[in-house]
Amino acid sequence: PPKKERGNKKLAKEMAMCRTVLAELEAHDEAWPFLLPVNTKQFPTYKKIIKSPMDLSTIKKRINEGVYKSKDEFTADMRIIFNNCETFNEDDSPVGKAGHSMRTLFEARWLELNPQ
Numbered sequence: 263p264p265k266k267e268r269g270n271k272k273l274a275k276e277m278a279m280c281r282t283v284l285a286e287l288e289a290h291d292e293a294w295p296f297l298l299p300v301n302t303k304q305f306p307t308y309k310k311i312i313k314s315p316m317d318l319s320t321i322k323k324r325i326n327e328g329v330y331k332s333k334d335e336f337t338a339d340m341r342i343i344f345n346n347c348e349t350f351n352e353d354d355s356p357v358g359k360a361g362h363s364m365r366t367l368f369e370a371r372w373l374e375l376n377p378q
């Protein structure tokens with residue numbers, strides 16, 4: 263089949279995997295800080311400190327709107343979530359701890375589905 267068709271099939275498979283991992287993270291008990299964009303009325307300094315806000319609902323939207331051109335763009339947005347969390351939260355805070363465990367969960371699951 264033509265290159266373009268092969269590429270689209272590959273991307274569809276990659277996005278199906280991204281959807282699977284995203285759904286698993288959303289279902290996790292410690293996903294609550296990351297399900298929606300951080301409320302900047304509740305946390306007024308957030309916008310000043312965090313230059314690239316990201317959350318699981320935004321990633322879901324981007325998958326469904328066909329924004330990602332590869333699984334690497336998906337993983338880059340996922341890692342922004344966890345890096346932002348470390349920037350804004352103490353490691354031993356509830357949100358900080360949730361961020362560390364969700365990052366560990368994501369990276370382990372991602373490796374399972376993407377043997378290097």
Ligand SMILES: Cn1cc(C(=O)NCCCNC(=O)c2ccc(F)cc2)ccc1=O
Nearest residue numbers: 294295296297298300305346347350351357
């Ligand atoms: C990533 N991050 C999150 C927070 C944070 O406190 N975020 C949630 C506050 C309250 N929101 C909920 O508890 C909630 C939200 C959605 C949901 F479906 C169920 C519960 C603070 C700093 C930070 O860096």
